[in-house]
Amino acid sequence: MTRSQTPASLSALTQDLTRLAAIPSISAPGYPESTHAALGEAYELTAELLRDAGLQNVAPLELPGTAPAVTGEIPAPPGAPTVLLYSHYDVVPAGDESLWTSPPWVPTERDGALYGRGTSDSKANVIGHVGALRAWDGKPPVGIKVIIEGQEEVGGGALLTYPQAHPETFACDAMVIADMGSVRPGVPTLTVALRGMAMATIEVTTLKGAKHSGQFGGAAPDALLILLRALASLHDDNGDVAVAGLDRNEWTGESYSDDEFRELAEVLPGLPLQGTGGLGSRVWSGPAITVTGIDVPSVANALNAVSPHAKAKINLRVHPAQDAGEAQAALVRHLEAVKPFGIALEVTAQETGNGFAADTTGPAYEAARKAFSAAWGTTAVFAAGGGSIPLVSALQSAVPKAEVLLVGATDGYANIHAPDERVLLDELDKATLAEATFFGELAAGWS
Structure with missing residues (x-):
């Protein structure tokens, strides 16, 4: 898979993301009924985009007290592996809207980025899945299963216990958990641990x-x-x-420098960072x-x-x-x-x-290293995350033999959960290409 073979243009992806990010799909309790209706609207648009990209048997997984999850599949070609694609369409509230440069629910493009609540966390990653399927004209060389939830920002609800009770629904050889991204722009990153x-x-x-x-x-x-x-x-x-x-234990993968961390955490000038030892061990391991x-x-x-x-x-x-x-x-x-x-x-x-620690020795990680390095034009690195993605542990427990890849279009400077959240369109483009390329690399190396 090369860029010239990818029909999912960045312009089309940006338009789709703009539509999806304009929906205030807040999952936090205490908001008006219109907000809960927005979750349904985001579900419908996500289902529509995936269906148009070739996903089959698109249907809601509806559980008590939980926003519906988009599910669907594309059967695997004979002898090919199956990949589960995950992300979420719900978002956190916008907070004080006066702190935003442009309105949080009016996605606005400027300086190579799209600004708005949910553009990065995690609607860009939903669109990345759509684009990766489009790149293969809906006929990827691997089987596909999809689950896009609408409850991640409030813990997952009833979906958290569902995989363990229905492991066959999620049976796969690899999972692409698209709710992460690059440690910094331009650095292809595979997140291999979560606290x-x-x-x-x-x-x-x-x-x-x-x-x-x-x-x-x-x-x-x-x-x-x-x-x-x-x-x-x-x-x-x-x-x-x-x-x-x-x-x-000390962290041996990619990490932030102290100066980068100070900038990201907005530490006031002249103050020391807390703790001793490597920065990665303080925030990740x-x-x-x-x-x-x-x-x-x-x-x-x-x-x-x-x-x-x-x-x-x-x-x-x-x-x-x-x-x-x-x-x-x-x-x-x-x-x-x-x-x-x-x-x-x-x-x-x-x-x-529970947290997450990946086994990085299998064929899916080998394929991902190749795909992400090719998409960015530089060697992919391993990093970790200090936060949690509740469903990751549930999925890993339900399908323990599947390799779990945490990736996405977000980067460390994306301002998720903060004013002026944004996704860099170049990162979205490369993340989409990397996922599409991963399908081909995994199929080619599968035995």
Whole structure:
């Protein structure tokens, strides 16, 4: 497959992406009924584009309380492997629209990029699948199965348990999970690891009610101080996670430089980065603990009183190969053992999700290395992701022998989940060509 053999022009892909990204298909709860209707509209357009690209038996997979997933197939030629294509058509909210240069629901092309909510995460990747099928005129040299969900941004809903109960539906030799992309523009990237996730809450109640700090402070146990002492124990003086039993190893693949990371994270000038060791091990192949919420009196409403109660929510990111439940148990043990000032905390374990670590030694990875290197004109690299894609672990468990490729048109500077989200059209073009080329390379090398 060469660029001249690819009938799916960039212009057509851009037009299709513009149509799809104009739909405010927000899956987060609490939005008007019209927003939930937009999920159906995005489903219909996604199904239409895939059907027109040659996908057969296109139908919704409808599960309770979950937006419909687009499914379909193209039977494999005799002796050829089957590839499962995944992405999602739902998006996160736009946030404060005044922070956008152009309206988030009016996809706008400028400087070689298309701006708008969902252009990168992950509607460009939906369109990449469409373009890859068009490139073969709907008759690729491999079998195709497709699942495009509408619930990824809120955890997957009932779809998360479906693959394990119906593994035959997802049976394949390789999966192309299109919800990632290049570590930086121009660098073809295969994401080979994702961290898992575990949540927990901690709280402490010490008094029946708030007490005057002048009369009681210094002896009455302050719930807020106790909570803060417990939270501080989660890291050492360097900012490294100090919880025993959490896996970490140095990352040996591609990574960001410290300066790139500072720019991406928008670290204020002059401040050090947190933790020690390689940057990759801090954000990809090691744990991270973030306090995502805390219930305490606000400064604006502060009283001169000893706090009777305090509560915090903790997000733990887990080494890709460590069981998330095992990591969560380590966190709970640590917090239960702390007992600041001799007072025990109430620790509640919440949801978990396992990470992903790829086996990169099979024929699909060999084909992908060739295809992605050819599409970009430079050698493909391995990288990792600090976030999670909930369905990846579910699909991997259901079809454990399938090779899982995490790829896409996104890049590290795409501003996903932020104002001015964008996809570079050149990255979309190359990602589409790479996927189409992958089909040919995998078929040619299959035995």
